Amino acid sequence: MSRIQTRFAALKKEGRGALIPYLQACDPDYDTSLELLRAMPAAGADLIEIGVPFSDPSADGPTIQAAALRGLKAGATLGLVLEMVRAFREADSETPIVLMGYLNPIDSYGPAEFCFDAAQAGVDGIIVVDMPTEEADLLDAHAREAGLDIITLVAPTTSNSRLFHVLRDASGFVYYVSITGITGTNSASAADLEKALPRIREATDLPVAVGFGISTPEQARTASRIGDAAVVASALIKTMAGTLEDGRATERTVPAVLKQLEGLAAAVRA
Numbered sequence: 001m002s003r004i005q006t007r008f009a010a011l012k013k014e015g016r017g018a019l020i021p022y023l024q025a026c027d028p029d030y031d032t033s034l035e036l037l038r039a040m041p042a043a044g045a046d047l048i049e050i051g052v053p054f055s056d057p058s059a060d061g062p063t064i065q066a067a068a069l070r071g072l073k074a075g076a077t078l079g080l081v082l083e084m085v086r087a088f089r090e091a092d093s094e095t096p097i098v099l100m101g102y103l104n105p106i107d108s109y110g111p112a113e114f115c116f117d118a119a120q121a122g123v124d125g126i127i128v129v130d131m132p133t134e135e136a137d138l139l140d141a142h143a144r145e146a147g148l149d150i151i152t153l154v155a156p157t158t159s160n161s162r163l164f165h166v167l168r169d170a171s172g173f174v175y176y177v178s179i180t181g182i183t184g185t186n187s188a189s190a191a192d193l194e195k196a197l198p199r200i201r202e203a204t205d206l207p208v209a210v211g212f213g214i215s216t217p218e219q220a221r222t223a224s225r226i227g228d229a230a231v232v233a234s235a236l237i238k239t240m241a242g243t244l245e246d247g248r249a250t251e252r253t254v255p256a257v258l259k260q261l262e263g264l265a266a267a268v269r270a
Contacts, residue, residue, distance in 0.1 A: 003096040003124045004149055004172045007046060008207045008228065017224030018046035019268045020209055021261055022100070022233030024067035025050050025084055026076035027240070032249040033071075036240075036257055037088050041095045043258045044265020049127070049231060052081050052101030059129045063234040063241070070247060078105045078114070082121040089122035098151060098172075100127040106139070115142035125149035125172040133166045140169075151175050156196060163203040173207040174200060176227065178214075193226040217267030224268045232264055 001009065011018050021040055026033050040048055053071030057064060078101075085097055099118065106114050106128065118126065126148055128139070136150060143150050149172025154163060156178070167174065178193065193210060200208055210223035211231030223230035239260050243252040 002147065002149065002172070003094065004047065004098075007094075007096050008173065011046060011228075016269060017227060018207075018209070018229035019044055019220060019224065019261075019265050020047045020049050020098075020211075020229050020231045021045050021236055021264070022049045022051060022064075022231060024064065024071050024237060025053060025081040026071035026074040027053070027067045027237070028070050028244055028247055028249050028253075029074045030076075030080065030084065032253060034084050034087055035254055037084065038091065039254065039258055040261060041092060043261040044269070045095065045261065047096040047098060047229070049098045049100050049233070050081065050085070051233075052076075052078060052099055052105060054102045054105060056104075057102065057129075061234060063237050066241065067237045073247075078109050079117075082117055082123070085118075085121040085123055093122075096124045097122060098125040098127060098149075099123055100129065103128050103131045103135075103138075111139050112142045115139065115146040115148055119146035119148055123148065125151050127151045127153065127175060129153065149173075153177055154200060156192070160199065160203075163200065167200075167204040167206070170204060170206055173209050173229065174204055175231070176200060176208050176210050177212045178210050178223070190222050190226065193223065197226055217264050220264045221267040221270065230264075230268060232261075236260060 023033060023037055053068040053076040057068050151172050152166055152170040153175045197208060207228035209229035209231050210227040214220055214223050214230050214232050215235035220230040220232055236257055240253055240257050243250050243256050
């Protein structure tokens with residue numbers, strides 16, 4: 001089984017969902033983001049989502065937009081993000097890593113070359129926010145050959161017929177965008193999730209991760225119990241940004257994010 005399948009199977013035996021924290025690569029610099037990445041599993045991360053900085057992150061709210069700009073200013077490229085994953089894999093061969101980003105950098109890199117290099121670096125799955133199923137043939141064959149999962153996004157507005165269509169060949173897990181909006185703005189209620197998740201489960205046997213708007217320990221616990229995982233992004237980025245001075249990391253940066261992550265993990269595992 002893949003690392004993603006193995007991790008979700010293990011968590012199912014434990015009787016709990018996963019916590020998936022988000023890290024923007026190279027924010028505020030390469031060394032700090034790598035230090036955070038390496039420390040996240042011990043702080044409670046079950047899988048890790050790494051954002052690939054992009055100049056026009058259309059699905060993201062102001063918090064992650066600012067993080068992407070800091071990452072780009074620090075010199076982030078798709079190649080450097082893969083180098084970060086390679087460095088992480090030197091000491092961790094088990095934690096699943098998923099890259100989240102946009103199609104333009106992958107297209108510029110070269111789809112076949114990207115999929116091969118990502119798999120060689122130790123990436124397990126990719127989320128391409130602006131790539132609909134009808135255009136997935138650009139990556140699909142290359143990703144399957146390399147052993148990468150292309151994580152499918154679905155939303156509250158996805159119709160039943162569309163659900164079955166987009167999830168027909170899905171792999172890894174399903175990313176449920178739980179709100180109609182951008183990241184870090186509002187959150188779905190437990191009632192919203194309880195209404196939405198059965199509909200998704202009728203269309204797939206894959207685990208369902210709930211993201212967009214999960215910020216508190218209570219929300220993470222709720223999402224990971226109704227779904228199979230909670231993705232926490234903007235809340236962690238806000239904490240990190242609050243420790244910066246003139247856009248640069250301080251001695252408070254890494255400890256503050258890890259302390260917040262530990263609190264989220266404790267809630268999910270309670």
